[in-house]
Structure formats: structure tokens, C-alpha cells
Amino acid sequence: MTGNTIAFELAQLRRMRLASLFEGSTLVLLVCVAMPLKYMAGYPQATQIIGSVHGFAFLFYVWVVINTVAGGGWRVAEVLRLLVSAFIPFGAFFNVGFLRRKGEAIAARGML
């Protein structure tokens, strides 16, 4: 175990936080902006555009989750939490604190 381990894993957790925020923001935009525009204001293009962006953001997020947990140090319940939160509007924003605590715990004990 070297100092690099901690640096690499903390950098990965930062990327994971950004991917989660991106995914969560596009989901909120889809549910709170694009869908009302489609069903109440008659702009179906809104869901097409935001939906596509969210689709890519979701795939990217799942990819980053696989990448992150492949490095080890994650319980099954934690992985499930990361995946389930992607389906719940505003769920990603609870991930931010969770991932920060995870990073602080790794940094504090100096290992995964």
C-alpha cells in the first residue's frame, strides 16, 4: 500500500461525485422541466433532448460506478445504494455526502 493508492482512489471518488451530480442534474431537469414542458406546454422536443443527455449521463454514471467499485473496498449494500440513487430524482445529491464521507474514511485510516 503506497500513498498513490489513496491519491488514486480519492481522485476516483471525485470523478464519481461529478458523474453522480451530472446524472442527478439531468434527471431533475428531465422530470421537473422537460416532462412538464411536454405534457403541459406541448413541447415534446424538450424530453427528446434532455432525455438523450440524461441517457448518456446515466450510462456514464453506471460505468464510473463499475470502475470505482472494481478497485475494491466496497460493500454490496454500498454499491446497490449508488445504483438505486440514480433512479430517484434528487437521489444523486445524497450521494455527494456519502461519497465525501467514504473519501474521508479512506484518507483517515490511510487504506481502503
Place this chain on the structure above:
Amino acid sequence: MLYLWLKALHLAAVVTWIGGMIMLGLTLRHAVAGRPPDFQRLLAALHGWDRRVTGPAMGLAWILGIWMVVDAGWLGANWLWVKLVLVALLSGLHGFLAGNLRRLAGDAGWTPPPSLRLALPVTLAGLAVIAAMVVVKPF
């Protein structure tokens, strides 16, 4: 029909060839850097390349691929479903490999799961079938 199978094999061969050349280039760039070869440093360099080049290339392939599907109206074609499942599988495998590489680059004591021995055959077989699906579109 023969032409299309030749084209599919050609595509799979080119991707394998260039992928191998990138691997050689990365390894040798490390060896000619003027310091004695160091396995951990080589792994860190591979990790950097994966984040800066391979990962973005995968993202671009997804975006351009889906764009092509929508533009050409291929959604719902059987060959496309086979291809999409394989692309999802290979993308997941890439994430899994990249995560193990990151950990190994920072932690020489890390032992990747033995199942990763299957990564090379799965990648090559996936590439061959994907090339056949997208070029020949057999069903």
C-alpha cells in the same frame, strides 16, 4: 456477401492491430523515458492513458454510434440488439479492467480477480461478433 464478411474481418483485424500498436507504443515510451523500467510507474502511465484517451474514445464511440442508429433508422433491428448487448458487456468489462488497473497502479499488493484472465478472449470475441453484426447485418 463475401465482400461484407471480408470487410467485417478487415475491421476486426485493424482494430486488433492498432490496439496492439498502442499497447506497444505505451510500453516502449515508458522504457525509453531515461529511467530504469518500473512496473508500478508503467501501470500508472497506463492508468493515465486509459483516463485521458481510451475512456473518452469509448464515450465518443457510444455517442456517434447511437447517433448513427437514430440517423439511419436502425432501431429495433435484430443484429443491433446483439451488438448493443455486446457493447454494453465490453464497456462494463472496460470499467472493471480500468478499476483494477487504478488499484494495482497505486497498490502493488492488490490481486485482481482471476476471472480477469477471460478479459482478452472476451474482448477479441466481442470485437469479432460486433464487426460481423454491424457490417454484414446477418439478421
